[in-house]
Amino acid sequence: MSQESSLKRTHYCGDLRLSDAGSTAQLNGWVRRRRDHGGVIFIDLRDRTGITQVVFDPQIDEDAHALADSVRSEYVLNVSGIVRERAPGELLFNTEAAYQSELTDNTALSSEFRSQFSELDAKYTLSEDIEICERENDKHWLITDVENNRTYDIFSEENGLNVYQGTVNPELVTGEIEVAVESLSILNSAKTPPFPVEDDIEVSEDIRMRYRFVDLRRPVMQKTLEMRHKAALAARNYMNEHGFLEIETPILMNSTPEGARDVLVPSRYYPGKFYALPQSPQQFKQILMMSGVDRYFQIARCFRDEDTRADRQLEFTQLDIEMSFAGVDEVLDVTEGLMKRIFEDAGGIPVQTPFLRLPYHDSISRFGNDKPDTRFGMELTDLSDVMEDCDFQVFTRALSSGGQVKGIAVPGGEEFSRKDIEDLTDFVATYRAKGLAWIKITSEGFSSGIVKFFNPEQLETAQERMGAKPGDIMFFVADRPKVVADALGNLRLHLGHKLNLIDETKYNFLWIVDYPLFEWNEEQNRFEPFHHLFTGATEETLPHLDSDPGKVQSQHYDLVCNGYEICSGSVRIHNWDVQQKIFDILKIKPEEVENRFGYFIDALEYGTPPHAGIAPGLDRIVMLMRNEENIREVIAFPKSQQGLCLLTQAPSNVSEEQLEELSIRVDVDT
């Protein structure tokens, strides 16, 4: 066989159906498993699209059968042969034709009929989950026992009904057919893979990453890659339809000291100077608005040299968007449509728009953070006023020093043991809570070591406000507002997961709006931008800029889904006066402004249209659609938590010559 004909392919491994029976097919794929019965060899051939069983029978082709003997897992094959219906296996039993009506009418099988299966052998006992499919009118039926994953062929013949063992594999979409191989060509052999190429494997992540090329062959991973592609494609199409131009911005740009640590790239022409990789194309996309582009988008790789988390990578992808002559409503509107398109087209997940808008302060007070998971209740309740006069010093002391007392009611928490509560106390301690007060509500009333510090009215008001019922436990944290929010917000999430209060099929989108423009930095005794320097303020609160900057609300918005921030954006400042004031409030000196943002300020004065933008995070969106809890699962070649690529070993040492060219001296032993 020539090389050319052995690469030919008529179908993918997920393509063939019963309707193809009788035709010839030629497939390429990897060997998922080989089952050698001595006389006949079955191979499950796998590619991106699925699996087809191919059969090697010496009676069909002796050479192909002999060659198949040497085939092992993950060998790369080309096979050609006849597609055929999977024939019935051995005759199991014969029975009266009377049962035919149950088959023809597609009714439930009678217990008499069923008992004949189990009498034959316990392994043939039929489950309740049965599908009957009529293959030929009044002649041939295929029964599928879905639960036990078995099939039976039943033929109506002169002697009654003959029941044969079925050879259809109900787990495969191609399970009704197989390819009887007439010609095999082994395109490549393979070492035994370090782990099986199939879903639901138990392998540590570092092994998967080292052999990512094997890992990515697994059907779940292929599905993720495909969904990610579809998400990007849906986004491109949607943006195009709405008049956005896709424009690339530089990867090598200036370092900006704000925000995250930059990833730096040394310059060869300018020894001692560095480019930085973009944390986001923020300044360039605004410059594009000043350039009259009107509507821009980009699928942009962003880099932030900060420690990673389960939902954070060193490099990640944003659908970067900016539009001129637009305010909050326009951006939110476009983004809602985009989310709907991506989730529906790529993920098959229906999305209801418009999304709810929740003010930042409400989110903090109800959920303890600005990315609430609203798929379950257990919201935080403020009890500061109730506890003001109680005798529990932990509470009163926190309150008198400007703190809060808040609580959550945990359904069924009466069951919690001393150890459970101790573990939860340790849990909130990671958020600097000094303790976790609790009161159980039993059928006899309030139960806890601290009940004595409260009068009945205080306890009852607390219970009523938190909506706690008998059988619940109430948890309280008293501390600075930030600690209370962190501790209870995370406790809420932790218990929500632990107690299975979350409906995993739900997708709860909501906007967080009305953020403050500035945040007061205690240590440095000055304001800091809550988001970035170019975020605009709302018109109503703009007058506070001079008198009380802390009161100014920004036109920033975040889109949150199921506890993840998936988009972040704002209306930008488009005039120099306001921008100047922001710099003043932040105490950035004019020389510094000139040095760092000179070109930007300059551009601002040359006719900048009002503009606004947003940046949806592609990785997290795909993560949500795939129901994954780890961002590495949706990135083809992710880095480990320590920033290593376990496949390529990056980062690595470079030669002395390279360093010399860049005028770089390395100060560590390598």
Add this chain to the structure above:
RNA sequence: GGGCUCGUGGCGCAGUUGGUUUAGCGCGCCUGCCUGUCACGCAGGAGGUCGCGGGUUCAAGUCCCGUCGGGCCCGCCA
């Protein structure tokens, strides 16, 4: 920068208060047999510097210190 946790044949794990000669088990792998399997079956077999370095001890997979690597988190991430 810090906390927790894991590291034992290719993979997943067990290995007790340090002490039984040859460090077990399952899967995978190899050889043979097997014509309807799809987690095929049956019989036999190979495969281990217990992450690495140092220490304590008569004796270390097991205890201590350091180090490397994986994971989760705090800080950080405008």
